């Protein structure tokens with residue numbers, strides 16, 4: 001009887017230790033899942049993913065602001081086999097500003113008018129027909 005009680009206590013202790021370790025690991029697992037949610041889906045200068053630095057140099061959209069005009073350019077070739085398909089612009093809070101699509105005959109440059117007096121984050125995207133979806137941002 002005493003032996004059964006001792007074995008039960010050991011099992012309870014093992015269960016508690018396992019559950020404690022599992023609970024401690026949960027935040028780390030959640031962070032890992034959050035960090036990988038966009039991995040190899042959305043590419044940036046800091047995270048070119050599986051494409052690497054050579055591809056990054058020609059795909060990260062470059063945004064500049066002069067007055068209320070936002071200009072987005074992608075330093076990329078434009079050939080029928082390989083070209084920039086589109087740019088998109090989103091402002092702070094997810095406010096959609098615009099989108100421009102391109103054909104291989106176009107230059108991958110687009111312009112947009114910012115709302116009067118706009119101050120905040122501007123996120124721009126560039127999509128390549130071969131090299132996926134690239135994002136950069138600036139604050140005006």
Ligand SMILES: [Fe+2]
Pocket residue numbers: 059076082083128129130131
């Ligand atoms: Fe490309």
